Amino acid sequence: MPTATTTSIDSPSLPARSPLVSWLAVISVMLGIFSIITTEILPIGLLTSIGSSFTISDGMAGLMMTMPGFLAAVSAPVVTVATGRIDRRLMLGTFILLLALANFLAAVAPSYWLVLVSRVLVGVTIGGFWSIGAGLASRLVPAASVGRATAVIFSAVPLGSVLGVPLGTLVGDVAGWRTAFLVMGILTLCVFALLLLVVPPLPTDEPTRLSALTGMLRSVNTRFALVMTFLVVLAHFGAYTYVTPFLEQVTHVSAGLITVYLLVYGVAGIAGNFLGGSAVARYPIGTFAAAALMIAGATVLLPVLGKEDLGAVALLVLWGVAYGAVPVCSQTWFAKASPDSPEASSVLFTASFQATISIGALVGGVVVDHSSPSTVMTLAGTAAALMVLVAWSHCARKNPLPDPAKPKRA
Numbered sequence: 486m487p488t489a490t491t492t493s494i495d496s497p498s499l500p501a502r503s504p505l506v507s508w509l510a511v512i513s514v515m516l517g518i519f520s521i522i523t524t525e526i527l528p529i530g531l532l533t534s535i536g537s538s539f540t541i542s543d544g545m546a547g548l549m550m551t552m553p554g555f556l557a558a559v560s561a562p563v564v565t566v567a568t569g570r571i572d573r574r575l576m577l578g579t580f581i582l583l584l585a586l587a588n589f590l591a592a593v594a595p596s597y598w599l600v601l602v603s604r605v606l607v608g609v610t611i612g613g614f615w616s617i618g619a620g621l622a623s624r625l626v627p628a629a630s631v632g633r634a635t636a637v638i639f640s641a642v643p644l645g646s647v648l649g650v651p652l653g654t655l656v657g658d659v660a661g662w663r664t665a666f667l668v669m670g671i672l673t674l675c676v677f678a679l680l681l682l683v684v685p686p687l688p689t690d691e692p693t694r695l696s697a698l699t700g701m702l703r704s705v706n707t708r709f710a711l712v713m714t715f716l717v718v719l720a721h722f723g724a725y726t727y728v729t730p731f732l733e734q735v736t737h738v739s740a741g742l743i744t745v746y747l748l749v750y751g752v753a754g755i756a757g758n759f760l761g762g763s764a765v766a767r768y769p770i771g772t773f774a775a776a777a778l779m780i781a782g783a784t785v786l787l788p789v790l791g792k793e794d795l796g797a798v799a800l801l802v803l804w805g806v807a808y809g810a811v812p813v814c815s816q817t818w819f820a821k822a823s824p825d826s827p828e829a830s831s832v833l834f835t836a837s838f839q840a841t842i843s844i845g846a847l848v849g850g851v852v853v854d855h856s857s858p859s860t861v862m863t864l865a866g867t868a869a870a871l872m873v874l875v876a877w878s879h880c881a882r883k884n885p886l887p888d889p890a891k892p893k894r895a
Contacts, residue, residue, distance in 0.1 A: 654744045
C-alpha cells in the first residue's frame with residue numbers, strides 16, 4: 486500500500502487529555518493503517534495457495550489485489566465529500582469494523598466470489614479510512630508534537646510490508662491461508678476497541694468539497710504527478726503482485742523461504758522510504774526518476790539474474806529500496822501542486838494511487854495467464870523506464886514546469 490499528506494481539518498482547540506491517552510490515540514490510528522495495509526497486500530504472499538484452494542489461475546487470483554484498489558479509488562472522494570460533517574471518530578470505527586468483517590468473510594468463504602466480496606469491503610475501507618485519517622495528528626496531540634505524531638501514524642505503511650505480509654505469509658504456510666485472514670480479523674477488532682477507548686470525539690467544521698477536487702485537476706503539476714505516479718505504480722504492482730509465482734517457478738524458492746525473501750524486500754523498503762523522504766525535498770524529479778529507474782533495472786534483470794537465489798535477493802533489495810521512495814515522492818508532488826487544498830490533494834493522491842494498483846494487478850494477471858511471470862517483469866520494467874523518459878522530457882523543456890518543491894514568488 487501508499488502514504489498520505491499530513492493535513493487535516495484543524496479543530497479550534499484540543500480537549501484536556503493526558504499525554505498518554507493522546508499518544509495512545511495516535512498509535513490506534515497507526516494500528517488501523519497497519520491493519521489496512523497488511524490486509525490489502527496480504528494476498529501477494531498467499532496468492533498461489535488461495536488459487537490452488539479454489540482451482541483458479543494466478544491471474545484470476547490477482548483480482549484480490551485489483552478489487553480493493555478500484556473500490557478505494559472511488560470511495561476516497563465519495564466518502565470524504567458525503568461524510569464530511571459526520572464525527573471522524575465514528576467514521577474511523579465504522580471502517581475498522583468493516584475491515585474486520587472483510588477478513589472474517591475471507592477466512593470462511595466457501596467460494597472464490599465471496600473472497601472477492603470481502604476484497605470489495607477492503608477497498609471501501611481503504612478509501613474511507615485513509616481520506617479521513619490522513620491528517621488527524623493535529624487533532625490528537627498539541628501543535629508541538631504534530632510532526633512526531635504524523636511520523637508515528639505513517640510508519641504503519643512500511644511496517645505493513647516488513648512485518649504484516651511476511652508474518653501473514655508465515656501463518657498461511659503453517660496453518661493455512663484462511664487462518665492468516667482470521668488472525669487479521671481478530672487484530673482488527675482489537676484496534677477497533679482501542680479506537681473507541683482513546684480517540685476523542687472529532688466533529689468536523691470545514692468538509693472538503695467536490696469543487697476542490699476538480700479544481701486540482703486543472704493544475705499542470707497535478708496532471709504531471711498523475712502521469713508519473715501512474716507509470717511507476719503500474720510497473721510496480723503489475724510485477725510485485727505476481728512475485729510469489731515468479732519466485733516459485735523461476736527461482737524455485739520453497740514456500741518457507743518466500744517469507745524470508747519478502748521480509749528482506751520489506752526491510753529494504755523501509756530504508757528506501759527514509760532515503761526518498763530526505764532526498765525528495767531537494768530533488769523532487771530526480772528522486773522520483775531514480776526510484777523508477779531502479780525498479781526498471783530490478784524487474785528487467787530478474788528473469789535473467791533471478792534464476793539464482795543470490796541474484797533474486799539482490800534485485801529484491803534494489804526493488805524494495807526503490808519502491809520505498811515512490812509513495813513519498815508521489816505524495817510530495819500532489820501536496821505541493823495544491824498547497825491551499827491539503828485534504829483534497831490527499832484524497833486525489835489516494836484515489837489515483839489505488840486505481841493504478843488495481844490496473845497494474847489486472848494487467849499483470851492477464852499477462853501471467855497468457856505468458857509467464859518473467860514476461861510480467863520485463864513489461865513492468867518497460868513501464869518504469871517510460872516514466873524515467875517522461876521525467877527527463879519534463880526537465881529538458883526550454884521552459885520547464887514550476888518545481889512543486891519551490892514556493893512561487895508573489
